[in-house]
Amino acid sequence: MEIFSSLLGGFGTLFSSPHLIAAIAGAVVAGMVVGALPGLTATMAMALFLPFTFLMEPATGLAVLMGVFAGGIAGGSVPAILLNVPGTPASAATLLDGYPMTRKGRAGEALSMAMFASAVGGLVSALLMSVLAPVIARFALNFQAPEFFVLAIYGLTIIAAVAGKSLLKGYIAGLIGLVVGIVGLDPIAGQLRLTFGSQALYGGISLIPVLIGVFGITQALVMVRESSGVTERPRISGRTFVSADDLRSSSGTLVRGSLIGSGIGAIPGTGTDIGAFLSYSEARRRPKGRIPFGEGNPQGVAASESANNAVVGGSMIPTFTLGIPGEAGTAVLLGGLLIHGLMPGPDLFTGSQSSLVYTIFASFIVANVMILLLGTLAARLFVHVVRVPNQVLVPVILMFCMVGSYAINNRIADVYVTVVFGILGYFMVTHEFPVSPLVLGLILGPMAETNFRRAMTITHGDWTIFFTRPASLVFWALIVLSLVYVWRSARQRRVQEPAESEDSPEAVRPT
Template identity: 70%
Template sequence: MDLIAPLLGGFVSLFTSPMVLGALVAAVTAGLVIGALPGLTATMGMALFLPFTFLMPPEVGLSAMVGIFAGGIAGGAIPAILLNVPGTPASAATALEGYPMSRAGHGREALNIAMLAGAVGGMVSGLLMAVLAPTIARVALNFQAPEFFVLAVYGLTIISAVSGKSLIKGYAAGLLGLVLGVIGLDPVSGQLRLTMGSDELYGGISLIPVLIGVFGVTQVLVMIADRGGTQRLPEIRGPRWISRQNLRDTAPTMARGSVIGSIVGAIPGTGTDIGAFLAYSDAKRRNRGRVPFGKGNPTGVAGPESANNGVVGGAMIPTFTLGIPGEAGTAVLLGGLLVHGLTPGPDLFTGPQSGIVYTIFASFILSALLVLVVGTTAVRAFSHVVRIPPHVLIPIIALLCLMGAYAIDNRFTDVLVAVVFGVLGYLMVRNDFPVSPLILGLILGPMAEVNFRRAMTITHGDWTVFFTRPASLLFWALIVLTLFWVWRSGRKERRQTEAVAAQHD
């Protein structure tokens, strides 16, 4: 009951505040539009919207951000099903069965299955988040400087898991983030570091302009380089709702996919695409349906969509409780928490701001239901979104990026930072350098430095303190397991690549 009462209080706050409720509906709708535009992502939408939350109460702005997050992930299924073009990386698995369903005349039913599965995944993961997050936060009450340092190291270890095909490039991007994180005043001695004589860098590099640059301006430059003609408007055919047979077939898959996604999301360094493909593999392995996989099996749509929406709620657990953003979208959400004065950790659930947190949790659960309602009623309208020409879309996004960067502190310097990091992000993308490690290094580097120096000061230089406390040992074990998993996955991929090459020889 102690866990249910705060969440019920969050729903009461949500439904008694027309501003929060209205912002959530608008945010979910905007997220669906963003997700339906191939090339745009929920993360980019959150980064663009973040500066405008400064003018809002925290519960309004942050609830809108989670609405964009949920809507953006779900909206990616629209072009994946209708055009075989995933709107977001999370919807790549959905296209495998969704597009064949659309070609067979069941496009509308496939979209409805996707929206229903996304709603189920979001609600399940949201409830798990509301139950587990306070418990994890209570455990974190006993954390001190040594635990927080090892926790930050664990977060940095996630760079190995989000580095893509090249660990070297991932580590290089993470190292760049660590270097950028030390710019400004030394947190202990107060001396200036790497400011190059600029008064604007005394306080370090602001996180929000960096996020806007890397996820917003970079995307603008990519669209300018890759722009093409408008997509052919697909014909939406098929039943207006899900058949009873397909509903019975997909219900167990949705339940399993929701749990898979929630678990995957709670593990930093995984992401929505991994959760979606794991759920697709599970659905394929358990398939006893009438339609073979690859020919438009509805469970192949239900599994990935329930999982990638489940990942969203699961990924918020370490973000709210430990301040570890294991996914790009949660990194932007963490930035939103920090700029509103909400520090992730135990105090977030016990202090006066706990009401705001549970309102955000309630907003996420409701956003999952809104995905179903808005997505199914306006599916034809959203299908027209894919026809927005690039020459209209690009200037709008670019203007929002510049306005958002300037709105943070009304400083031209922040606009320049956004542009510089946008160009940097573009160069990284074009040369296959992952951008997530850069953000992780920038966020977690200062956390690791401050707590390491604090622990060394308290223990008079006794480094064994990092290996003798139970929580620290647990995080060291997770670090080892993460590195082992990355090594094993890389080894497996190399073997598969060699096997394919041998077959062609």
């Protein structure tokens, strides 16, 4: 139990210097603000901040980077829940149940559930990271091109879970995502595809402008439409914290979400968005509680938010032990480590620098506690956003969407992408085409294709590699289970509600 004494030592360092605690608090708040704004990501804030860590004490600099990272992912849930606009791709699954909760006057509960779940996910992943990092990192190395392919295919089966009323329309949305994912330079053979000579499309159509379009712009257009008719504003219930009952019934979901997120995070090359969607679809499979998923079930929020913050902790595992950053955020963090002369590797946990590493872990744990404290406090303030009238909200949403999509890469082409997909999203949403599958298709399509072809290159065309490796087999089994589940629930639906096909117009919203 040397690890725990090391960790305690880390806490000792942390609590003996109040400025460190203050720095983490400031970083969490900054991260949450950045995460809540579509287009600004935690990665961007970390990269901007990185040069300043050159000048700081290593512990302070790295604690701040961790705080921004964790806060950014948690902050993305705030606009997702209140406005149906995810602040970061990580929260794209949160709005599936978070926004319906807001429509039902339960915004305060949804927000506090999101913060609570984020903190739980972060803490579970932090503990796993401090205790088992080297073991998990070894295990995650079994995850290679064949597994990435099968994981992506499994992820695509989630479309059925988020499709809503019509499976066909869900798959069509997913297909649009796949087509969009083809555009650009093919990463295996270097072939330009579907660019039609436009240099702006060489790099492909990136996720975040599409995400801002189909959720943000679409939502603003839906709100404009509402204001032509009679509007009923969602009320805010008296409750500002999630009920003990909901917490109790979500405990299983929270634990599963945290574990799924940590696992996904430990595999370099996945990300917070994939972790959240996997956890959400897993939670859906065990329906519990009175409210169905997709109509404001607090467990949907718990599943997504616990998983996406757990991915953050999990992604530190390969970064610290193997020097392999899983995605952009951890790549910046790795830069921060290297700048302070910390070489990733197993020695990091035992060598002369280990006290610093455990201070970093302790700061990550403290950052997650801060998310719970500051987040629920801020939630009391944020819920009032739903009282703000449309004539104020619509301009603000549009403004942040347009600026946000420009700010990702500082280019106007991304703004056009956002507008085009916003209009497409509006027509989809008003005709019961869900937009989440489009996002899933865009995330997972390129991942599936690239890894399929990469594996085929290595094996010289021998496709048996997809069925002979143990980790792939596990995912094939999950795919089969998932398809059986889709088939069964589709049959049930057909038996249950042949008459109930019409829906009320105000149920219209991006899902």
